[in-house]
Structure formats: structure tokens, C-alpha cells
Amino acid sequence: MSPIINSLVMHFGEMGSRWGLNRTLGQMYALIVLTEKPLNADEISAQLNISRSNVSMGLKELKSWNLIKLSHIPGDRKEYFSAPKDVWEIARNLMMERRKREVDPTLTALRDVLLEAPANEQEEYAQQRVKQMHDLIEMLTIWTDELQNMSNEKVAALLKLGSGLSKLLDMKERLLPGKANKE
Amino acid sequence: MSPIINSLVMHFGEMGSRWGLNRTLGQMYALIVLTEKPLNADEISAQLNISRSNVSMGLKELKSWNLIKLSHIPGDRKEYFSAPKDVWEIARNLMMERRKREVDPTLTALRDVLLEAPANEQEEYAQQRVKQMHDLIEMLTIWTDELQNMSNEKVAALLKLGSGLSKLLDMKERLLPGKANKE
């Protein structure tokens, strides 16, 4: 493996655990993303020195995250894997899956709590905090939905706004003062 | 512990591991956030059935995330802990710390790779992908900086935009077509 690719594979291995993945998954995905031609499971297993079965489990996981594409080579029965060529697509899918795993269950739990009648002072306070959290998380959720549906170009434009964002908000406020937004 | 609080403590315990924390940390923070009066380490230890030393380590971690506030009660030598009353502040700090741990090191690693001269075809392809990732992550970083510096009200307004966001972008494009934004 080329030194550059190797160092990135190592790095993403380290980071893998900090993101919801794990070391092997991070390494596998780095290798797949950085390699131009699709790889089969044996190649991945050999390059990363991990067992064939571990690769199989890793690929299953990456599939469930929608992070890899499957392809075939004529006359070869093996399956070949590659990453979307578009980093935006990768980022989108990552965001979506993380939200599904990390945020959605909490939103549900908070909603459930809000349906209960508070039994005393303490619970009243707790519910008030739960309400705040719920509202914040719900807004974030709506936002990420919005990002999902935007074109790459539009998301890119939005991100490029950077510090212009604040100004844009002010402008909007001047043009459409206090106009309520529906979701 | 009240049933409502208990169920949330359990839930955040579960989720703790999916976020960069761990079970105990999630439980501790849920308890602190949902309890109105500041808690001391012994109370936390008792309520959650975890060792005093574990609480100490957890509090150290929560401090490093800027998630808790320290206070004292006159005539009591113990330290008391509470969460910011403002969920935005919590969300902000969480975002900042996660970025520091999960994104910044990667940005650095990607930059380092971009400084190397590609040795062959493979490396050339890899660098091209690294460039894409780098640019995307850098934009995200600038954005989160921007969010850090915005007032709560402004962030709230931004989040509330929800699906109005897309329209706002269009509007901007009409008014200031193609205007470049500096960071």
C-alpha cells in the first residue's frame, strides 16, 4: 500500500472509534474511498491484515450505512466494492445514518416523557428541561431533512456562505420582518 | 429517583456510548441536567449506584467538555455541580468539543497529506479525494465557528427557518448574484 494511503488508513482507523464506527471499519472505508478501482473482500482482507470474516462483517455494516457501492467484473464471481465518487453523497449518508442512530431514538424518548403528567416539583422541572431539549433536537432534525433534500450545489452554496450567513439572516429579517416559518 | 428522571437517565446511559461519551457519563449528565438543585459527587454516586471514584472521573470528563458548572454551598466544603440552564449553551459546547475531538485532527491529517507530492497514479487519485474531503470538512468547520459566535436568538432563528432556508438562498442569489463570500 502506498505510504500516503497507508497513513490515511491508519488515521481513519484511529478516528473510526470516535465516530460511531470502529477501527476496522474506519480503515476499510478509508481504503475503499482512496482506491480508484473497486476492491473485493479478499483484497481488503490482505491489504489491512484482517480476517476475511471481519471484512465480511465490516462490509455488511458499511452497506447498512449506505456508504458503499457494489459492482461486478465480467467473468469474476466476486463482489467488488467502491465508494460514491461524490463526497457530498458520502457526507449526506453519514449524517443521515448518524442521526438515525444517535438522535432519533432520543427524540422519541423525550416525546414519551412529555406525554406523562408530572407527579411533583422535581418532575415538573425535569419536564421543562425535556421540553427545551426536545424542541432543539426537533429543529435540528427538520434541518437535516432539509439538507437531505437540497441539491449538492445548494448545500455547497449554503456552506460557502460561512460568515455571510449572519448577514443573510439580517437581510431576511429586514425584508420579511418577523414572518413566521412553517415546517 | 422519580420514574421520569430514572427512565431518562437510563436512556441517556444507553445513548452515551453512541455519542463520544460512555454509559456512566451519559447517566451522570442526564441526572445533573434534569435536577434543579446542584448535586455533589456523593449524591450522584448514590443515585446512580456507581463508585465515588467513577463519579470523580466522570466529573473530570464533563468539566473538560465544559458541560457543568461548579458551585458551593456556604458552610459546606463539598463541590456542587449543575448544568447550564440554557440548552443552547449545552448544545454549543457539545458541538465544539465533538468537533475538536472528531474533526480537527482529521483536517490536520488531510492537510498534511496534501503537502506531499504524489508518487504515482494511485496517490494522485487518493490526493484528489483527500482534497475533496478537506474542502468539505473545512467548510463545516468555518460554519461551526460561525454558529459559536452567533447569539442564541440568531441560531434559533436560523434553525427555525427550516424549509424556508432553501427559499432564502434563492432570494440571496437573486439579489446578489454570484457574489463571492470571504471567510
Next chain:
DNA sequence: CTGAATTTTCAGTAATTTCTGAAAATTGTA
């Protein structure tokens, strides 16, 4: 200062997560 109260550290243990090899299941071709 002294010493009791409190907090922190840390080596060892417990719990959890990840990884492997062997076996089972699936796939596609002849």
C-alpha cells in the same frame, strides 16, 4: 501548621466490544 473532610489517582478486575477460524449458507455455472 494540623488534621479531618474531600477529591483524585491508579493498579487490578470486570464488562464490553471486536476479531477470528471453522462451519454453514448462498450463489452461479456447467
Next chain:
DNA sequence: TACAATTTTCAGAAATTACTGAAAATTCAG
């Protein structure tokens, strides 16, 4: 359909991470 190629599953082993109790360090009132 039969069978070789390939992939998946899964029980146990290995590695990692989290937790504890005991001891050390710190803090602060007297």
C-alpha cells in the same frame, strides 16, 4: 441438479474500555 466458489454466521478468544477500592493528594477550618 451438482458442485465449486464465495460470502455469511457465530461461538469462543483477544483486545479494549470502563469501573472499583484503596491509597495518595489536596483543601480548608480551626
